[in-house]
Amino acid sequence: MLPASKLLCLLLPVAVLTSAAAELSPGKNWEKHCLGCHGKDGKSQTRLGKKSGAKDLTDAAGQAKITDAEVFKTIKEGRKNAKGEEKMEAFAGQMSDAEISALVAYVRGLAKK
Numbered sequence: 001m002l003p004a005s006k007l008l009c010l011l012l013p014v015a016v017l018t019s020a021a022a023e024l025s026p027g028k029n030w031e032k033h034c035l036g037c038h039g040k041d042g043k044s045q046t047r048l049g050k051k052s053g054a055k056d057l058t059d060a061a062g063q064a065k066i067t068d069a070e071v072f073k074t075i076k077e078g079r080k081n082a083k084g085e086e087k088m089e090a091f092a093g094q095m096s097d098a099e100i101s102a103l104v105a106y107v108r109g110l111a112k113k
Contacts, residue, residue: 026106029099033091042110052087060111071104 030038037049042057044050055062076097078090091100 026099026102029095029103030106033089033094034103037088042107053081054088057107057110063108063111068104068108071107072100075100075103 037046037052037054038044038057039046039049044054044056046054048054057063074088075095076090076092078086079088081087095103
């Protein structure tokens with residue numbers, strides 16, 4: 001049996017790589033944070049999506065009107081209507097910038113399907 005210090009040296013890099021890979025999973029973040037409003041297909045035809053006015057993310061023309069930076073900012077900071085009412089939750093405290101960037105690419109891919 002390996003001493004604890006050597007075992008830790010062997011397992012630590014695996015743990016770091018595993019957590020980094022998990023952090024960047026846009027599909028998992030989509031399921032966890034976006035599915036309720038935008039739906040599995042991104043068309044936003046869910047009850048919550050219709051109520052909040054969530055955009056159809058499969059609409060290529062609609063996506064062409066916004067930059068990646070704007071999508072990133074919306075995911076990070078959320079979205080409010082003209083009255084200041086929250087229409088989309090801010091995810092800054094729930095996802096890292098790397099995760100949000102990966103999710104932006106995922107969202108962009110929805111318009112290509």
